[in-house]
Amino acid sequence: MLIASLIERKRDGGRLSPAEWTELIARYTAGDVPDYQMSALLMAVLFRGLHSTELDALADSLLRSGDNLHFDGLASPVVDKHSTGGVGDKTSLILVPLVAACGVAIPMMSGRGLGHTGGTVDKLEAIPGFRTDLSLRDVERQVRELGCAMLRQTPEICPADGRLYALRDVTATVESIPLIAASIMSKKLAEGLTGLVLDVKTGSGAFLPEMDRALELAKTMIGLGESRGCPTVVLLTAMDRPLGRALGNALEVEETILALEGKGPPDLMEVTLALADEMLVLARVAPDHAAARRLLEKTLASGAALDMFGRLIEAQGGDRRIVDDPSLLPQAGAVEVYRAPATGTVSQVEPRQVGRAITELGGGRRTLEDVIDPSVGFVITAKPGDRVTAGEPIASIFARDKAGIETGTRALGQAIVIGEAADPLRLISHRVTSRGVEVLS
Ligand code: URA
DSSP, rough: OHHHHHHHHTTTOOOOOHHHHHHHHHHHHTTOOOOHHHHHHHHHHHHHHOHHHHHHHHHHHHHSSSSOOOOOOOOBBBBEEEEOOSSSOOHHHHHHHHHHHTBEEEEEEEOOOOBBBBBBHHHHHHSTTTTOOOHHHHHHHHHHHHHHEEOOOTTTTTTHHHHHHHHHHHOOOOOOHHHHHHHHHHHHHOOOOOOEEEEEEESSSSSSSSHHHHHHHHHHHHHHTTTTOOOOOEEEEEEEOOOEEESSHHHHHHHHHHTTTTTTTHHHHHHHHHHHEEEETTTTTSSSSSHHHHHHHHHHTTTTHHHHHHHHHHHTTGGGGGGGGGGSSOSSSEEEEEEEESSSSEEEOOOHHHHHHHHHTTTSOSTTTTOOTTTTTEEEEEOOTTTEEEOOEEEEESSHHHHHHHHHHHHHHEEEEEEEEEOOSSSSEEEETTTTTEOOO
């Protein structure tokens, strides 16, 4: 197989056969195809797209590049959720213990922060001692015993996607619908699921900001899931502003504890409960959405969800005392209140700027080797549409030192726009299934 001729064919709008994709991915995983040729091919895919037969072959090759999780004989349904990435999105941390406490098994594999978006793995690792590098056999054992596990992608599972993803991150080839769909779905299908719920973000802070592209991504992932025996439901949710109030790794763990006590910010609770509700219905633990909501609210109110979070932390080597005493989480060296610079309506809280500012404060990575500071970030209480008065506290900045406070203050000055009016996206705008697209009102 001559790799240059495959690149040429894709560049000129042609197709690679399923056998060519299979061989290409196998050879790339074995280290026989150099990154520069793979980068060129990825860029050609970004511009030319993939035919459905190519998408199927790519997803299957990524899936087959490693081992799978196996839950044969497990009585509980095995369901997971995945988000396309956002700022302040800590729904996975809340959902896993909540849904597991309702009787659904969840082996959740997540990523680290990527670009301006935060990553579930970084948030979990803000908990002192918490380990995410579980082996697949450890995950299977923990899910059977506890009902849930949260891990990072290891070389055991979809290693080809791990390498391709790192390459895409540094070659500006993330924003391709078929590449995102194959990447996400190969990892989720390797988890041995009986159902999957996806949160596809739209708006300025999403990887695919436009609604029509988000819908196309949703349909593409549903197609891959359903045709491989994994019923898949997608909710489209707004990422034109951060989700919840806490933004930054340790701060988001603290907000997770509040949410598991049923006291999280309304937008965070609404998105989390909508996704959890879909998971319970897919798992057939609840006969319908109304019953799912009742079960979720009962599980939060009884303390069972928070208790499950403590047990999950303990099972993965973390300090479970943070559940009762969040002050045991890493604490920022400097904290300062940010006040509204003018009177008016908050018209924008720009998630990309906030996400990049967290990286500048040390809470995200510029290179793969960077060690992050889990304590830094923001708590932004103002939301688009809120009326504010000049001088009113609307956020807090958590930094390492005085210089970080100045960086954070400058960033919030740009990210939070106060004007005359706001036009935020609907928080949960669409529900997409194999039967079609529902516009939610
Ligand atoms: N998350 C993934 O796992 N892969 C992508 O390509 C984008 C987001």
